[in-house]
Amino acid sequence: MLNPNKNLSTSAKYGYGIASILLLLTLWSALAGFEIISPAKLPAPWDVVNAEIRILNTGVLVPAILASLQRIGIAAIFMLIVGIPVGIAMGAWPTVNAFLSPLVDPFRSAPIVAIIPILVMWFGIGETMRIVFLWLGAVVYLIPMVRDSIKAVDPCWNSLAQDRGATSMEALFTAIVPMASPRIADSIITSVSVMWTYITVAELVNAQSGLGKLIESYKKVSQMDAVVALILTIMALALITYQLMRWLRNWKYDWEAN
Amino acid sequence: MILSVRNIVQEYKTDKGLVRIVDDVTLEYDKPGINFLMGPSGCGKTTLMRLMGGVRPTNVVTPTRGTIHIDGKLCYGPHPDVVTIFQKSTNFPFKTVRQNVNYSFELGEWANRIDYDEQQKRLDWILEKVGLTDRQDNRPAQLSGGQNQRVALASAFVMKPRILLMDEPFVGLDPNTLKGMQKLLVELQEEVGCLVIFVGHDVEEALFISDRITVLTSKPAVIAKDFVITTPKALRTDDWMDTNPLPLQIEKEILHIMRQTK
Numbered sequence: 071m072l073n074p075n076k077n078l079s080t081s082a083k084y085g086y087g088i089a090s091i092l093l094l095l096t097l098w099s100a101l102a103g104f105e106i107i108s109p110a111k112l113p114a115p116w117d118v119v120n121a122e123i124r125i126l127n128t129g130v131l132v133p134a135i136l137a138s139l140q141r142i143g144i145a146a147i148f149m150l151i152v153g154i155p156v157g158i159a160m161g162a163w164p165t166v167n168a169f170l171s172p173l174v175d176p177f178r179s180a181p182i183v184a185i186i187p188i189l190v191m192w193f194g195i196g197e198t199m200r201i202v203f204l205w206l207g208a209v210v211y212l213i214p215m216v217r218d219s220i221k222a223v224d225p226c227w228n229s230l231a232q233d234r235g236a237t238s239m240e241a242l243f244t245a246i247v248p249m250a251s252p253r254i255a256d257s258i259i260t261s262v263s264v265m266w267t268y269i270t271v272a273e274l275v276n277a278q279s280g281l282g283k284l285i286e287s288y289k290k291v292s293q294m295d296a297v298v299a300l301i302l303t304i305m306a307l308a309l310i311t312y313q314l315m316r317w318l319r320n321w322k323y324d325w326e327a328n
Numbered sequence: 329m330i331l332s333v334r335n336i337v338q339e340y341k342t343d344k345g346l347v348r349i350v351d352d353v354t355l356e357y358d359k360p361g362i363n364f365l366m367g368p369s370g371c372g373k374t375t376l377m378r379l380m381g382g383v384r385p386t387n388v389v390t391p392t393r394g395t396i397h398i399d400g401k402l403c404y405g406p407h408p409d410v411v412t413i414f415q416k417s418t419n420f421p422f423k424t425v426r427q428n429v430n431y432s433f434e435l436g437e438w439a440n441r442i443d444y445d446e447q448q449k450r451l452d453w454i455l456e457k458v459g460l461t462d463r464q465d466n467r468p469a470q471l472s473g474g475q476n477q478r479v480a481l482a483s484a485f486v487m488k489p490r491i492l493l494m495d496e497p498f499v500g501l502d503p504n505t506l507k508g509m510q511k512l513l514v515e516l517q518e519e520v521g522c523l524v525i526f527v528g529h530d531v532e533e534a535l536f537i538s539d540r541i542t543v544l545t546s547k548p549a550v551i552a553k554d555f556v557i558t559t560p561k562a563l564r565t566d567d568w569m570d571t572n573p574l575p576l577q578i579e580k581e582i583l584h585i586m587r588q589t590k
Contacts, residue, residue: 224416226414226416226418227418227420229412229414230414230418231435232406233381233406233410233411233412233414234411234431234432234435234437234438234487235406235408235432235435235437235438236435236437237435237436237437240435240436244431244434244435245420248420248422249420249422323422325421325422325467325469326421
């Protein structure tokens with residue numbers, strides 16, 4: 071019988087997960103090991119591991135990770151400063167939403183990468199442009215998600231607050247926003263994940279540091295194993311930040327665990 | 329007159345034009361007590377209650393016609409002396425029991441009304457009253473449905489309201505818990521001396537807790553009958569319900585009206 075809500079045991083959950091990774095690794099090893107696909111196009115898993123160690127030993131990996139992390143960190147701070155208040159305002163006041171949504175909503179489906187040339191014209195090819203790009207790419211996701219989190223709060227909480235004598239502002243900040251915060255936290259997590267997907271693009275133009283720049287330099291010398299190793303490194307970092315944020319969220323909002 | 333609702337006519341806009349949900353209802357409450365408002369579902373009880381409570385975010389704000397006076401003053405919109413306990417249990421899941429009961433004191437309106445020491449005294453008093461003193465640091469999720477209802481009751485009574493509106497607050501409780509809640513409500517009402525308007529449809533519940541029972545007919549709501557019960561509540565035992573002619577007579581009449589309006 072179909073049951074989408076079936077609770078898998080922990081061992082089953084990890085078992086299936088590990089099985090799928092093993093399957094992929096086996097397939098990959100076979101394709102690369104028997105050179106069904108040439109090593110220039112598909113480096114073998116062990117080559118990738120060697121490449122990772124090699125990059126680590128040259129001492130460029132850690133500074134690159136730190137540079138990328140710093141960019142994402144700064145962009146994330148600005149994303150929160152703008153995205154949270156704007157999203158809350160749009161969720162709370164339909165007039166604000168009607169006024170701002172034509173500016174915000176189209177950006178969600180905009181080819182954000184294609185905007186880079188414009189950003190270069192406006193902000194130059196330095197750090198500012200990269201931060202603005204990351205910020206823009208993520209904040210256009212965050213704002214509508216925060217707005218929807220506010221709107222999704224059951225109106226009964228607003229009624230309760232107003233009945234107890236709350237002003238509109240008090241109702242918003244003592245009842246609605248606290249009730250929306252777990253979902254707002256989810257939105258932040260998603261937006262930061264979006265930033266990780268944009269990091270290599272942000273570091274494509276004239277970057278002096280960062281993982282994207284490192285990938286570019288290895289690509290230029292056709293070291294595919296190093297490129298794959300770095301892509302996996304980015305994925306791992308994205309996963310770690312994601313899990314960390316999720317853990318933080320579930321700890322802070324333990325009354326609505328996810 | 330504590331609360332008077334005069335000549336209320338309430339219409340809703342729908343696709344089929346205006347639908348009249350309340351038709352010229354006048355209710356006057358001149359002394360504290362528990363006043364039961366009864367009628368078939370969808371008969372406009374909740375609408376009347378919302379009008380009295382002045383709760384904004386519904387589509388009902390002011391009556392289409394009619395007036396609401398509190399202490400002789402015309403009143404639309406939320407009134408600080410009118411407190412509502414909503415149909416949905418509304419305890420904030422992120423607050424402890426004590427913090428939930430304290431909620432109204434967090435708001436500017438109440439912070440200015442009574443000082444911190446008095447607030448704490450009231451919190452201790454009401455938590456003791458509802459029997460949750462030792463659960464005050466628990467979150468709502470750690471409590472049973474009945475205990476959560478007690479928290480909702482406490483967070484309303486902690487304000488010592490003049491008027492308390494309750495919209496089917498005890499729905500879904502098991503019979504034992506229900507009896508306990510009814511006793512608690514009667515006790516708290518007598519101690520605080522407020523005017524309670526209780527919307528519900530259980531006749532036995534009405535007979536057990538009410539000083540007055542008003543029966544409305546359905547669509548549009550008009551008052552079919554008003555009963556006043558003066559029997560002290562301490563005397564209203566199961567035995568009284570089963571053998572005394574008064575409750576039997578009232579029950580019979582109410583059921584008769586209900587059958588006719590269906």
